[in-house]
Amino acid sequence: MTLDLPRTATWRRVCAVADLEIERGRAALLDGIQVALVLTRDGSVYAVDNRDPYSGAHVISRGIVGTRGSIPTIASPMYKQSWDLRSGVCVESQGKEPRPLRTWLVDVRGGDVMIFWEATP
Amino acid sequence: MTASTHTATRRLVVVGAGMVAHRFVESLLDGTDEAFQVTVLGEEGRAPYDRVALTSVLTGGTVAGLTLDEDVFADPRVHFAPADPVRMIDRDAREVVTMSGERHPYDHLVLATGSYAARLAVDGFDLPGCFVYRTVDDVEGLAAFVAARSAQLGRPLTGYVVGGGLLGLEAAGALQGLDVECTIVQSSDRLMSAQLDAPSGGMLRRLIAARGIAVRTETITTCLRPDQSGQIAQLEFRDGSTAPADVVVFTVGVRPRDQLARDAQLECDPRGGVRIDATCVTSDAHISAIGEVASFDGASVGLVAPGYAMAEVAARRLRGGEASFGGYDLSTKLKLSGVDVASFGDAFATTPGALDVTYADPVAGVYKKLVLSDDAKTLLGGILVGDASAYGALRALVGAELGGDPAAYLLPEGGVAAPGGDLPDEAVVCSCSSVTAGRIRSAVHDDGCADAAAVKACTKAGATCGSCSALVGRIVGAELTKLGREVSNALCEHFDLSRRQLFDAVRVSGLTTFSAVIERFGRGRGCDICKPALASILAVLTGTHVLDGENATLQDTNDHVMANLQKDGTYSVVPRMPGGEVTPDGLIVIGEIARDFGLYTKITGGQRVDMFGARLEQLPDIWRRLVDAGFESGHAYGKSLRTVKSCVGSTWCRYGVLDSVGMAVTLELRYRGLRAPHKLKLGVSGCARECAEARSKDAGIIATEAGWNLYVGGNGGFTPRHAQLLAEGLDDDALITAIDRYFMYYIRTADRLQRTAPWVEALDGGMAGLREVIFDDSLGICGDLDAAMARHIDGYEDEWAATLADPEKLRRFESFVNAPTTPDPSLGYVPERGQVRPATADERDAGVLIAGTTLEVRR
Numbered sequence: 001m002t003l004d005l006p007r008t009a010t011w012r013r014v015c016a017v018a019d020l021e022i023e024r025g026r027a028a029l030l031d032g033i034q035v036a037l038v039l040t041r042d043g044s045v046y047a048v049d050n051r052d053p054y055s056g057a058h059v060i061s062r063g064i065v066g067t068r069g070s071i072p073t074i075a076s077p078m079y080k081q082s083w084d085l086r087s088g089v090c091v092e093s094q095g096k097e098p099r100p101l102r103t104w105l106v107d108v109r110g111g112d113v114m115i116f117w118e119a120t121p
Numbered sequence: 122m123t124a125s126t127h128t129a130t131r132r133l134v135v136v137g138a139g140m141v142a143h144r145f146v147e148s149l150l151d152g153t154d155e156a157f158q159v160t161v162l163g164e165e166g167r168a169p170y171d172r173v174a175l176t177s178v179l180t181g182g183t184v185a186g187l188t189l190d191e192d193v194f195a196d197p198r199v200h201f202a203p204a205d206p207v208r209m210i211d212r213d214a215r216e217v218v219t220m221s222g223e224r225h226p227y228d229h230l231v232l233a234t235g236s237y238a239a240r241l242a243v244d245g246f247d248l249p250g251c252f253v254y255r256t257v258d259d260v261e262g263l264a265a266f267v268a269a270r271s272a273q274l275g276r277p278l279t280g281y282v283v284g285g286g287l288l289g290l291e292a293a294g295a296l297q298g299l300d301v302e303c304t305i306v307q308s309s310d311r312l313m314s315a316q317l318d319a320p321s322g323g324m325l326r327r328l329i330a331a332r333g334i335a336v337r338t339e340t341i342t343t344c345l346r347p348d349q350s351g352q353i354a355q356l357e358f359r360d361g362s363t364a365p366a367d368v369v370v371f372t373v374g375v376r377p378r379d380q381l382a383r384d385a386q387l388e389c390d391p392r393g394g395v396r397i398d399a400t401c402v403t404s405d406a407h408i409s410a411i412g413e414v415a416s417f418d419g420a421s422v423g424l425v426a427p428g429y430a431m432a433e434v435a436a437r438r439l440r441g442g443e444a445s446f447g448g449y450d451l452s453t454k455l456k457l458s459g460v461d462v463a464s465f466g467d468a469f470a471t472t473p474g475a476l477d478v479t480y481a482d483p484v485a486g487v488y489k490k491l492v493l494s495d496d497a498k499t500l501l502g503g504i505l506v507g508d509a510s511a512y513g514a515l516r517a518l519v520g521a522e523l524g525g526d527p528a529a530y531l532l533p534e535g536g537v538a539a540p541g542g543d544l545p546d547e548a549v550v551c552s553c554s555s556v557t558a559g560r561i562r563s564a565v566h567d568d569g570c571a572d573a574a575a576v577k578a579c580t581k582a583g584a585t586c587g588s589c590s591a592l593v594g595r596i597v598g599a600e601l602t603k604l605g606r607e608v609s610n611a612l613c614e615h616f617d618l619s620r621r622q623l624f625d626a627v628r629v630s631g632l633t634t635f636s637a638v639i640e641r642f643g644r645g646r647g648c649d650i651c652k653p654a655l656a657s658i659l660a661v662l663t664g665t666h667v668l669d670g671e672n673a674t675l676q677d678t679n680d681h682v683m684a685n686l687q688k689d690g691t692y693s694v695v696p697r698m699p700g701g702e703v704t705p706d707g708l709i710v711i712g713e714i715a716r717d718f719g720l721y722t723k724i725t726g727g728q729r730v731d732m733f734g735a736r737l738e739q740l741p742d743i744w745r746r747l748v749d750a751g752f753e754s755g756h757a758y759g760k761s762l763r764t765v766k767s768c769v770g771s772t773w774c775r776y777g778v779l780d781s782v783g784m785a786v787t788l789e790l791r792y793r794g795l796r797a798p799h800k801l802k803l804g805v806s807g808c809a810r811e812c813a814e815a816r817s818k819d820a821g822i823i824a825t826e827a828g829w830n831l832y833v834g835g836n837g838g839f840t841p842r843h844a845q846l847l848a849e850g851l852d853d854d855a856l857i858t859a860i861d862r863y864f865m866y867y868i869r870t871a872d873r874l875q876r877t878a879p880w881v882e883a884l885d886g887g888m889a890g891l892r893e894v895i896f897d898d899s900l901g902i903c904g905d906l907d908a909a910m911a912r913h914i915d916g917y918e919d920e921w922a923a924t925l926a927d928p929e930k931l932r933r934f935e936s937f938v939n940a941p942t943t944p945d946p947s948l949g950y951v952p953e954r955g956q957v958r959p960a961t962a963d964e965r966d967a968g969v970l971i972a973g974t975t976l977e978v979r980r
């Protein structure tokens with residue numbers, strides 16, 4: 001093996017959709033990385049970083065899910081910043097510098113939540 | 122009017138220099154340089170002023186502040202002669218003659234002499250101390266009399282207002298402002314009988330009484346009697362009873378001042394008023410009449426808006442244009458601070474087949490009625506009492522289709538779908554100045570007006586009676602928003618309602634889930650502002666567990682996991698210790714739990730023990746042990762009762778006069794779990810030394826020899842406030858009833874995150890008003906409040922015990938969906954003073970001395 005092998009990302013099952021609750025996030029642990037999973041009312045599932053970039057605490061999954069205009073959002077329970085669940089763009093920074101959340105691709109297949117996961121080296 | 126008359130009409134004489142005359146001259150001359158010569162002859166010794174705002178002279182305003190735009194008479198084409206009333210009209214010579222003997226020839230004469238205020242035709246009607254309420258001189262005379270007479274008598278005066286219509290209520294408010302103890306005497310069975318039906322009249326009566334003004338209906342005054350000095354001293358009524366009175370104001374109606382016209386043999390209505398046609402011309406083609414002196418279609422109306430419309434018609438015609446008066450709009454709004462009343466359109470539902478929809482909320486003192494066409498689509502009129510904020514909007518919609526659920530328009534303070542932003546451009550928003558919604562929009566877009574005040578200056582919308590101001594504000598707000606500027610007092614982008622409105626909306630609609638409420642009253646899927654607010658409202662109204670069903674997702678993480686989030690993402694655990702009392706065994710259990718789970722412990726500022734650093738997945742295990750030992754949730758996380766702080770009281774303390782700990786425990790157990798707009802704290806001190814600092818609490822109770830003193834509206838925190846005395850010398854039961862009602866009244870009416878201190882400060886009628894609500898049942902709601910509290914007490918269950926019994930709810934405490942018991946790997950701690958604390962970022966970077974959560978207990 002050489003060091004320049006392209007990094008691989010694959011679809012990986014995290015849990016069943018039934019394990020999620022509409023509009024209440026759940027945290028998932030993948031290779032030591034914490035992901036916040038959110039199921040919205042229209043059946044979409046989103047995966048964003050569970051780490052709140054403002055407090056450094058891993059709490060995003062415990063925030064309130066809602067909308068801003070037509071954008072699905074989640075707010076941090078710590079200092080109430082909120083983000084676009086689709087892109088991780090910070091839509092309310094509470095007067096601070098906007099900081100994004102990392103996001104992952106999610107697919108729901110046969111009742112399973114699949115995440116396009118890139119194993120960390 | 123033909124073009125030839127128009128060109129011949131150069132010399133205009135206006136009799137009367139009131140509001141309508143002023144508007145006439147303005148409309149006549151504005152934007153034209155036609156060579157009119159306008160002579161305005163006034164009786165009063167001052168320039169035209171805003172009679173509608175007359176009361177402001179008694180409430181801190183100045184006479185100068187009432188003066189209408191002086192530029193109008195500054196036009197060189199205008200000659201204004203005040204204080205020289207017209208004595209006669211010589212129609213043959215086309216001249217008028219004034220008191221001073223001056224003769225003014227005219228091509229066209231405009232009568233705008235208004236009305237005079239009537240007095241009762243009973244003995245003693247003109248005794249010193251009896252007033253009418255029409256002119257600046259009247260109110261100045263009244264104020265001077267009250268000041269002199271009360272100085273002479275050495276006490277506040279007792280006053281009577283005879284006549285309970287719009288004007289009577291306004292005058293009574295003004296008298297009260299002059300420190301006069303005031304009673305309104307009304308001959309019919311209700312106040313404002315020309316505008317209100319029986320239920321709304323009843324509601325108004327209660328609001329007036331709550332404001333400290335007494336009301337006697339079905340009472341006819343038959344005689345007024347002087348004292349020995351000749352001043353008014355007593356009223357006598359038809360039933361033979363009498364009442365002492367130091368000052369009397371008659372507000373029994375107005376009569377058109379049509380004497381000049383009668384003397385000149387112009388056609389007048391037998392009931393008063395100079396007859397005019399739709400062009401405002403009288404039976405003499407060279408004479409017009411406008412304003413209150415005119416009688417159109419058999420009626421004279423004592424409102425300014427129709428007068429302004431007539432002024433507009435007459436002016437336009439004299440300038441050669443076309444215009445006609447379309448009839449009266451009898452819509453009115455009472456201007457008495459703290460008492461909102463309005464009626465508009467066909468308020469009495471006289472249209473055949475008319476339906477009405479009513480909404481009554483005795484708690485808030487609100488009654489609203491909409492009158493609709495037989496298909497329930499078209500708005501015909503209505504009555505609003507207690508909350509008339511929708512008046513401007515609804516009045517503008519009279520005759521139009523409501524488009525939507527009529528009930529929505531009746532909800533508190535303007536309602537959910539309160540129209541405004543989307544009124545058609547041609548809808549008349551300000552009827553005083555005939556300003557349409559379109560004109561207001563263009564003032565924002567084209568004239569650069571940046572707020573309602575600028576729009577008012579530019580278009581005159583809202584400048585007269587002010588009843589359209591709220592609607593003007595909303596339209597301006599909507600336009601500014603379109604321009605990308607922010608203006609709103611709504612809860613958040615999902616609800617246009619305030620918390621109080623939302624509370625009422627939920628209560629009235631009976632909806633019990635977030636989805637149903639937002640679908641009906643809001644938009645989108647909510648946010649971290651409206652969701653917790655609604656969770657609290659639903660908790661009070663439905664009394665269900667905070668983690669039940671869909672509503673669990675509304676809760677902030679604190680309420681969701683029933684613990685307080687800390688900076689590193691762990692939680693703190695606060696078991697209830699009612700009154701700060703804890704047994705040694707209880708303390709030992711807490712000590713053992715804290716030790717076994719490695720929690721940092723501290724005594725809180727609320728007299729109990731807090732355990733910090735509990736991880737999500739540990740909370741159920743910790744609580745199982747606490748519940749087994751008899752502890753309950755302390756609701757340190759909720760917008761709900763926190764603690765009842767106590768001092769040791771008479772049981773141990775040598776100075777204590779009552780058992781403060783016992784009372785604190787009773788109160789804490791009574792109100793535990795009670796959801797509120799913000800947190801609630803109480804304190805109970807056993808004597809006046811006040812060791813429990815009770816007066817810094819929402820409810821502070823201090824023992825005295827005579828019983829408990831209850832103080833309300835205290836606050837520590839950001840804006841400290843000492844609680845104010847509400848009642849003294851209460852026994853246990855009376856104390857509890859008073860607090861029950863005070864809390865429930867607060868919960869029903871406060872805004873989101875408004876603590877009791879600012880709520881009390883903003884209450885109508887202040888502390889005295891609150892006392893009346895709680896002890897005298899002035900709003901008739903005590904039964905409701907008591908029942909709501911009884912419901913809370915019956916429904917109370919410990920949230921933690923209930924959660925532990927429900928495996929479904931416990932799933933929420935799993936740390937990871939795919940690894941339910943794995944601790945958050947990012948946590949790290951360092952020791953300090955024999956306990957642990959979260960590691961700082963620097964310590965993490967340094968990587969030393971840090972214990973992660975995977976290390977067992979003794980971190």
Ligand code: SRM
Nearest residue numbers: 685693724725726727728729757763836837838839840876
């Ligand atoms: C734990 C405690 C400090 C302590 O270690 O002593 C505390 C801790 C917090 N207080 Fe407090 N307050 C605590 C007693 C007080 C007191 C003293 C008292 O109750 O006698 C006050 C002033 C009295 C008052 O409320 O009027 C107090 C006034 C506040 C305020 C300001 C409220 C205000 O009206 O201005 C806030 C902020 C807020 O609620 O918006 C606040 C908010 C908070 C929050 C919730 C801040 C937060 O969002 O993290 C803290 C979290 C509590 C936790 O993690 O458990 N805390 N806080 C005390 C818990 C008492 C208890 O047993 O429940």
Ligand SMILES: Cc1cc2nc3c(=O)[nH]c(=O)nc-3n(C[C@H](O)[C@H](O)[C@H](O)COP(=O)(O)OP(=O)(O)OC[C@H]3O[C@@H](n4cnc5c(N)ncnc54)[C@H](O)[C@@H]3O)c2cc1C
Nearest residue numbers: 137139140141163164172206207234235412413423424425
């Ligand atoms: C306290 C108060 C509150 C009111 N509130 C409202 C309200 O909220 N909404 C509303 O629509 N209306 C209200 N009104 C009524 C409103 O003020 C009148 O409808 C309006 O002033 C009528 O205007 P006008 O020009 O026809 O008569 P006025 O304003 O009365 O003007 C007539 C003028 O003519 C003068 N005059 C009379 N005879 C002669 C003469 N022979 N020669 C020369 N001058 C003469 C009078 O002295 C007077 O100055 C209120 C009135 C009062 C007193």
Ligand code: SF4
Nearest residue numbers: 687725726731838839
């Ligand atoms: S005073 Fe500030 S730091 Fe201290 S507990 Fe209260 S909120 Fe926290």
Ligand code: FES
Nearest residue numbers: 551553585586587
């Ligand atoms: S309706 Fe009277 S000022 Fe607008």
